[in-house]
Amino acid sequence: MPKSKSAYSIPTKKEKSDTYIFVVWVDNEAGVLARVVGLFSGRGYNIESLAVAEVDAVKNISRITIVTTGTLQVIDQIKLQLTKLVPVHKVAEFKREDKNVIFKEMALFKIVGKKKKMEKCLNACKKFDLVILDETKTSKVFQITALRRQIDKLSKKLKPWGLISASRTGAVAMTRGAKIFN
Amino acid sequence: MSKLYTGAEIVFKCLEDQKVEHIFGYPGGAVLPIYDELKNHTSIKHILVRHEQGAGHAAEGYARSSGKPGVVLVTSGPGATNVVTALTDAYMDSVPLVCISGQVPTHLIGTDAFQECDTTGITRPCTKHNWLVKDINDLSEIMHEAFKVATTGRPGPVLVDIPKDIQFAKTKYKKPKKEKKLNGKSNNKFSQKQIDQLIDLLKNAKKPVIYSGGGVINSGPKASDALREFVELTGFPITSTLQGLGAYPGDDNQFLGMLGMHGTYEANNAMHDCDLLINIGARFDDRITGKIDEFSPNSKKVHIDIDPSSINKIIKVDLAIVGDVTKVIGKVNKTILKKKNGHSRSNKSNISKWWEQIQKWRGKDSLNFVNSNDSIKPQHAVQRLYELTKDKDTYVTTEVGQHQMWAAQHYKFNKPNRWMTSGGLGTMGYGLPAAVGVQIAHPEKLVVDIAGEASVLMTMQEMSTAVQYNLPIKIFILNNQYMGMVRQWQELLHEKNYSESYSEALPDFLKMAEAYGCKGIKAENPSELDEKIQEMIDYKGPVIFDCHVDPNENCFPMIPSGKPHNQMILGPNDQEENKIKGKGKALV
Numbered sequence: 001m002p003k004s005k006s007a008y009s010i011p012t013k014k015e016k017s018d019t020y021i022f023v024v025w026v027d028n029e030a031g032v033l034a035r036v037v038g039l040f041s042g043r044g045y046n047i048e049s050l051a052v053a054e055v056d057a058v059k060n061i062s063r064i065t066i067v068t069t070g071t072l073q074v075i076d077q078i079k080l081q082l083t084k085l086v087p088v089h090k091v092a093e094f095k096r097e098d099k100n101v102i103f104k105e106m107a108l109f110k111i112v113g114k115k116k117k118m119e120k121c122l123n124a125c126k127k128f129d130l131v132i133l134d135e136t137k138t139s140k141v142f143q144i145t146a147l148r149r150q151i152d153k154l155s156k157k158l159k160p161w162g163l164i165s166a167s168r169t170g171a172v173a174m175t176r177g178a179k180i181f182n
Numbered sequence: 183m184s185k186l187y188t189g190a191e192i193v194f195k196c197l198e199d200q201k202v203e204h205i206f207g208y209p210g211g212a213v214l215p216i217y218d219e220l221k222n223h224t225s226i227k228h229i230l231v232r233h234e235q236g237a238g239h240a241a242e243g244y245a246r247s248s249g250k251p252g253v254v255l256v257t258s259g260p261g262a263t264n265v266v267t268a269l270t271d272a273y274m275d276s277v278p279l280v281c282i283s284g285q286v287p288t289h290l291i292g293t294d295a296f297q298e299c300d301t302t303g304i305t306r307p308c309t310k311h312n313w314l315v316k317d318i319n320d321l322s323e324i325m326h327e328a329f330k331v332a333t334t335g336r337p338g339p340v341l342v343d344i345p346k347d348i349q350f351a352k353t354k355y356k357k358p359k360k361e362k363k364l365n366g367k368s369n370n371k372f373s374q375k376q377i378d379q380l381i382d383l384l385k386n387a388k389k390p391v392i393y394s395g396g397g398v399i400n401s402g403p404k405a406s407d408a409l410r411e412f413v414e415l416t417g418f419p420i421t422s423t424l425q426g427l428g429a430y431p432g433d434d435n436q437f438l439g440m441l442g443m444h445g446t447y448e449a450n451n452a453m454h455d456c457d458l459l460i461n462i463g464a465r466f467d468d469r470i471t472g473k474i475d476e477f478s479p480n481s482k483k484v485h486i487d488i489d490p491s492s493i494n495k496i497i498k499v500d501l502a503i504v505g506d507v508t509k510v511i512g513k514v515n516k517t518i519l520k521k522k523n524g525h526s527r528s529n530k531s532n533i534s535k536w537w538e539q540i541q542k543w544r545g546k547d548s549l550n551f552v553n554s555n556d557s558i559k560p561q562h563a564v565q566r567l568y569e570l571t572k573d574k575d576t577y578v579t580t581e582v583g584q585h586q587m588w589a590a591q592h593y594k595f596n597k598p599n600r601w602m603t604s605g606g607l608g609t610m611g612y613g614l615p616a617a618v619g620v621q622i623a624h625p626e627k628l629v630v631d632i633a634g635e636a637s638v639l640m641t642m643q644e645m646s647t648a649v650q651y652n653l654p655i656k657i658f659i660l661n662n663q664y665m666g667m668v669r670q671w672q673e674l675l676h677e678k679n680y681s682e683s684y685s686e687a688l689p690d691f692l693k694m695a696e697a698y699g700c701k702g703i704k705a706e707n708p709s710e711l712d713e714k715i716q717e718m719i720d721y722k723g724p725v726i727f728d729c730h731v732d733p734n735e736n737c738f739p740m741i742p743s744g745k746p747h748n749q750m751i752l753g754p755n756d757q758e759e760n761k762i763k764g765k766g767k768a769l770v
Contacts, residue, residue: 013475030314035306042307073494080491086311086331 015071019048019096021103021173022078027087028054028062035085036064045070045078049105049148049170061089065172067096067148100176106169107151112139113162121161125154189318189349190219193282196325197226199358202253204229204244204622206237210257211297212284215349217255229622229651232643234261236615238268239641242277243619246602247577249402251278251332252619258284259297262343263304267609270308272339274606275425276400278332279339281309287347288316301343310338318351326358336489337400370488372505377513379501380460381521383482387458389536390418393441393470396425396605397463397487399598401507405429406598408511409462415518417530419540421449423464424590424605432594438540439549442470443741444587447548447750448540450739453478454747455539461485463507466496467606476746486510548739549591552754558708560585560660560731564592564632567658570715576600577629579616581637582608584666584737589632611640614657618644621653628656628719635661635728636685645698648724656718657726662733663688670736674751691728700724 026032033052040047048067055063068078075093082091094101111121118140122130128144135141144151148171155166187195193216197205206229209217220228231237234256241252252272256265262283272279286295302314311331313324324342332340384390392413398405406429413420413436420430421441430437439446441453450472453459459481464470471477474496483499485492486507493502503510551561564585578593579602580586586603595601602620604612613631621629631638638659648655660666668683695702701721705714705728718725738753 030316031302031306034303038306073498077491077495080493084489084491 015073017069017071018075019067019069020075021094021096021101021171022064022066022068022082023092023094023173024064024066024082025089025091026062026064026085027089028060029087032062032087033064035087036066036082039081039085040066040068040078043077043081045074051170051172065170067171094173100179101173102176103147103171103173104145105148105151105171106143106145107155108133108141108143108167109155109158109163110139110141110165111158111162112164117161121158121163124157128154184354186352187355188215188219188352189315189321189344190215191222192318192321192353192355193325193344193349194219194223194226195355196322196329196358197253198223200251200326200329202226202251205253205255206231206240206244206619207255208232208234208237208257208261210259210261210284212258212286212346213255213261213282213344213349214284215346216282216284216344228255229618229647231615231618232646233641234264235267235611236618236641236644236647238265238279238281239271239609239612239615240619240622240644240647241279241281242268242272242275242612243579243602243616244623245272245277245279245619246399246616247599247620248623249599250623251280251329251337254279254281256281256283257297258286258301259299261297262301263299266304266308267607269305269339269341271604271607271609271612273308273310275604276337276396277339278337280328280332281305281339281341283341283343284349285314285343285345288345289347291345301341305341308339309341312341312343314343315345315348318348318353321348321353322356326356329358336397336492370505370509372503372510372513374513374517376501376503377510377517380484380503380514381517383458383484383501384416384418384518387418387482388532389452389456389481389539390416390458390460390533391438391452391456392416392418392420392460392462393423393453393464394420394426394429394462395423395464398426398429398507399463401463401488403598405463405506405508405511408508408515411515412511412518415515417533418460419452419537421445421452423467423470424603426464427590427601428595428598431596433596438544440590441747442467443472444591444737444739445741446591447546447739447752448543450741450747450750451543452540456481459483461487461499462511463487465489465492468496471496472741473744473746478747546752546756548750548752548756550753550755551735551738553708554732555708557732558705558711558729560662560735561588561592562708563658563660563711563729563731564588566711567630567632567715568593570712571628571630571719574628574719577602577617577620577624577627579603579613579620579629579631581613581631581633581640582610582667583634583637584662584670584735585632585634585637585660587667587737588660593632610634610637612637614638614641614655615644615647617655617657618647618651618653621648621655622651625653629654630656630658633657633659634666635659635663635688635691636665639689642694645695645700645724645726649699652723654721654723654725656724658718659691659726659728660731661688661691661728662731662735664733666735667737673736674740674742691726695726698724698726700726702726702728704728704730706730 052064128146245252421438438449441449485499617631692702
């Protein structure tokens with residue numbers, strides 16, 4: 001970029017970015033997801049994955065899990081900006097490396113090909129809570145749950161063995177032990 | 183069984199219960215049921231504007247000068263999109279607005295119906311919150327909550343979108359609930375411990391400065407009183423942002439003037455060199471901080487703000503106190519008085535050297551300009567306007583540009599809520615409709631819009647509104663035939679390439695005044711200026727004042743090109759000196 005002639009200053013110090021997981025409890029009402037997502041896009045924050053569903057039908061509460069990256073200052077801002085939204089009840093955020101929190105993502109894989117290669121695929125996925133959902137002579141649909149980067153690796157590995165379609169959820173998170181988010 | 187009301191009736195019952203006296207609006211197909219109901223509610227006066235943006239700015243002027251929320255009523259589609267600029271403006275400057283918009287009937291939503299638009303979608307990023315009312319039974323609660331959200335915490339605009347069939351549908355009316363908690367959205371969470379920490383910092387400071395902002399105004403007149411007491415108790419110098427002007431008296435000796443891009447030399451240098459910076463209700467905007475990396479490098483920083491997301495957003499601070507300014511500063515003052523047992527003036531000797539330094543900076547006289555006998559200098563015009571109106575409790579609005587900065591520099595405000603300007607969004611065309619709103623709120627007061635000829639043409643149609651309601655607003659146009667601030671930047675930063683900043687075909691403002699049915703006054707010569715300004719003040723009715731000023735004047739001082747506070751360009755006198763040293767050129 002050429003030297004700025006405007007009054008805006010370009011920051012010279014670069015800070016480290018980390019991956020964080022936000023869990024947001026919101027009123028399950030029309031437009032609430034747009035408010036949350038719009039806040040991210042409008043303020044230039046990044047969304048790596050997103051999972052949302054109603055978790056309390058009586059109180060009408062949905063739980064949104066967002067994976068994002070940012071400097072500590074940006075992560076702080078995201079939390080404070082989210083908290084300001086009227087339908088947002090509470091916000092919790094965790095570093096991806098946090099040992100006290102479980103993160104899981106689910107993926108559906110469809111494999112088409114010869115039996116041998118399909119076997120190879122199933123073997124590779126065994127340790128990720130493999131569930132076979134559909135089988136024909138030439139195809140298999142199965143489900144795994146794992147971490148994001150494990151699924152990334154697997155889908156790369158399975159491609160040459162006949163993986164023709166993958167569908168993935170965003171990450172969801174839960175604390176270990178008896179403690180809950182507050 | 184209690185009585186059933188239509189949606190339109192419920193809207194007015196809510197407005198009555200919220201003690202609304204004025205609404206600014208423009209009718210159209212999708213709000214006709216609400217307009218039909220207007221005649222039955224005599225306590226509410228409707229002000230018919232000429233463009234929905236004007237309604238929004240008028241409501242802003244009303245809100246900022248009175249402390250009450252401004253209410254806007256517009257139709258669907260273009261009505262709603264026209265008001266978006268004003269909503270964004272109010273969002274940036276934290277002005278409480280409640281905008282009610284009509285919408286096409288529920289069954290037509292999503293069909294690209296006539297005058298349909300996704301109003302809640304469009305206004306989502308420029309309101310604190312908005313609602314599309316899909317069920318008549320929700321209407322009264324939503325209306326009451328709208329007022330609550332707009333006026334609590336950090337104030338801001340909200341929008342309620344009401345489909346036409348909901349305006350006709352009937353249900354029972356629900357009164358506002360008493361003190362419902364808004365998910366902890368209103369913040370007053372500070373502790374005595376934080377106050378004590380602040381007091382410790384105050385005690386040890388050798389080079390302190392207070393930097394106050396619009397939050398003090400928004401917190402109400404009591405906040406200004408508390409601020410004045412705080413400044414008196416501490417003896418500290420105080421500077422203010424554009425939006426904070428008036429919270430502390432502009433002619434007081436402890437006041438350093440405005441800070442920031444066009445702030446005074448003493449204010450900006452004090453910010454840069456201080457060892458304790460106390461931000462009260464301001465937000466470290468980029469026009470204030472200059473270059474972030476070199477912003478006030480050696481100071482401990484304290485930030486008092488009602489909005490937790492303002493804290494550490496741009497500048498990391500050492501002590502953050504989240505709360506309402508009135509409450510926080512009130513508590514600080516009490517604690518100071520208690521600790522000192524009444525000997526409140528003891529630590530002023532600590533900072534006497536600092537004051538000496540500030541006096542040296544003041545000696546630069548950075549707002550100075552070279553006056554002329556041949557042409558009216560815009561700064562001189564603002565100074566004369568100030569001198570001739572200062573005893574009148576005058577309300578001033580502005581448009582955006584050079585004239586706005588000159589007004590901020592040379593008009594001294596002594597009371598809060600007297601200065602209405604578009605700071606965050608910088609909306610040209612804000613001042614005239616805002617003046618309409620201010621005059622509605624204060625019918626007996628003198629209201630002046632210090633304007634530029636380019637800005638004021640953007641919303642000139644609202645003169646019609648002023649004439650219709652006989653609002654004696656004074657439109658004081660500093661006419662330099664240029665988009666002055668654009669021209670200034672092109673001169674200083676773009677090699678004098680004045681691309682599209684000259685107004686080729688300006689209207690004759692005298693004839694324009696005549697066409698609108700108000701008075702026109704023109705001044706071209708410094709010798710006639712006072713007399714003409716007096717004529718404007720004395721005239722009982724709206725006036726367009728065409729003040730021809732020197733077209734080449736620039737607004738100084740100025741912090742250029744992402745520079746820190748201590749590298750300012752000063753006015754022509756100083757540049758003359760610097761030229762010899764070759765320093766001035768290097769800075770530009």
